[in-house]
Amino acid sequence: MGLIGELLLLPAAPFRGAGWVLRQVVAEAERQYYDPSAIQRELHELSRQLDEGLIDEEEFDRREDELLDRLQAIQERHQAEQGDQ
Numbered sequence: 001m002g003l004i005g006e007l008l009l010l011p012a013a014p015f016r017g018a019g020w021v022l023r024q025v026v027a028e029a030e031r032q033y034y035d036p037s038a039i040q041r042e043l044h045e046l047s048r049q050l051d052e053g054l055i056d057e058e059e060f061d062r063r064e065d066e067l068l069d070r071l072q073a074i075q076e077r078h079q080a081e082q083g084d085q
Helices: 003-033 036-051 057-084
Strands: none
Touching: 036 057
16 A cells, blocks of 8 residues: 555554454453363362352353353364364
């Protein structure tokens, strides 16, 4: 893009910068959400809460299912990435 194009897009620079920041935040959130070690820690913490009576069996089952679904999504994602290569 030439100098004239850059000058014409200059007023939009704050929006482009905000878009970049938003993309970075989303990427980091996805990285943390799909981190298997973080999910394992959450499962361990969930088990501890059940053992200490902080949550009931129903709450444990619901949250455990959510975490296991995330682990399955990670495995499917990795398999898809392996298939693309």
